[in-house]
Amino acid sequence: MSLKMTPKTQADREKLARGLQVLAAEDPHLDVRPGAEADRTVIGGTSEAHLEEIIDRLKREFGVEANVSRPTVVYVETLARPAEGSAKHVTMSHGPGEYGHVSLRVYPAERGSGYTFEDSTVDGTIPKRFMASIDSGIRESMAKGVLNAYPIVDLRVEVDGGSYHDTDSTDAAFRSAAAMAFREAAKRAQPLVLEPVVQVVVRLEDTHINAVLEEFLNRKAEIQTRTRESGQEVITARVPLSHLFGFECQLRAQTHGHASCSVRFAYYQPVVQGPGDDDDHTSRVGVPRRPVPNLRSNKASVPEPGDSDMEG
Numbered sequence: 001m002s003l004k005m006t007p008k009t010q011a012d013r014e015k016l017a018r019g020l021q022v023l024a025a026e027d028p029h030l031d032v033r034p035g036a037e038a039d040r041t042v043i044g045g046t047s048e049a050h051l052e053e054i055i056d057r058l059k060r061e062f063g064v065e066a067n068v069s070r071p072t073v074v075y076v077e078t079l080a081r082p083a084e085g086s087a088k089h090v091t092m093s094h095g096p097g098e099y100g101h102v103s104l105r106v107y108p109a110e111r112g113s114g115y116t117f118e119d120s121t122v123d124g125t126i127p128k129r130f131m132a133s134i135d136s137g138i139r140e141s142m143a144k145g146v147l148n149a150y151p152i153v154d155l156r157v158e159v160d161g162g163s164y165h166d167t168d169s170t171d172a173a174f175r176s177a178a179a180m181a182f183r184e185a186a187k188r189a190q191p192l193v194l195e196p197v198v199q200v201v202v203r204l205e206d207t208h209i210n211a212v213l214e215e216f217l218n219r220k221a222e223i224q225t226r227t228r229e230s231g232q233e234v235i236t237a238r239v240p241l242s243h244l245f246g247f248e249c250q251l252r253a254q255t256h257g258h259a260s261c262s263v264r265f266a267y268y269q270p271v272v273q274g275p276g277d278d279d280d281h282t283s284r285v286g287v288p289r290r291p292v293p294n295l296r297s298n299k300a301s302v303p304e305p306g307d308s309d310m311e312g
Contacts, residue, residue, distance in 0.1 A: 019062035085185030100173030103161035137178030194268035204259035
């Protein structure tokens with residue numbers, strides 16, 4: 001999951017940068033990158049609880065005041081079959097022009113294998129000095145995707161041909177040609193969107209089992225196992241992450257705080273129905289954290305958080 005933070009003042013920007021530097025050094029699962037807008041920062045985490053903890057620590061420990069968006073699921077794209085593409089970047093002017101020509105093939109790779117770049121050109125078809133720029137152009141195009149602007153993952157790209165000009169070929173020309181050739185090939189390779197599936201482990205008392213199982217059913221979960229440990233029921237399920245927003249908050253409310261939950265990434269799977277704009281409407285990240293009261297008394301209750309797009 002990821003969300004966007006927009007600091008309210010220049011001082012908050014400095015506090016945010018300092019806070020994220022400290023937290024990133026402690027947490028290898030925290031992902032920080034610039035947003036599309038100059039004043040925004042994108043923060044990625046493994047779950048709602050993870051993001052909620054990060055936002056809370058930034059406010060409490062570093063005094064960051066910022067607008068926080070609701071989190072969204074990080075989808076990716078991948079390719080279903082091999083395909084080829086070719087493109088030329090040619091510009092003419094009164095002075096030196098620019099020329100780059102790249103032919104390549106793309107191949108699907110195993111899930112989680114990442115990106116592999118191969119140079120299969122022979123006889124100096126493209127000088128080796130331009131391969132780094134070709135690789136860079138492919139990576140830039142991968143980051144933008146071809147369906148919904150989600151990054152493309154798990155593929156092998158083989159550069160197998162092209163041409164160059166002794167005086168007009170430049171790194172910029174080959175970077176541009178490679179990006180266009182890759183995009184052409186990717187469109188032909190049956191691209192598809194993948195969504196993350198997570199494994200959820202819930203430990204709870206017997207009295208709340210039916211309510212939790214029903215909640216899992218409503219969220220399109222696949223129950224993996226049900227066991228007993230130390231007098232508690234342990235339910236393991238796999239759930240599309242887009243259906244898990246608000247689950248931990250709902251779990252605390254249904255069990256009066258007498259349940260624990262852990263979430264970890266399992267795998268990506270093809271999206272059956274396209275991602276919706278309201279996937280995250282029940283998320284509570286950005287809402288000020290409220291300590292769970294001591295619920296040993298029957299009079300205790302858990303308040304529901306308000307729903308807001310942006311929280312100061």
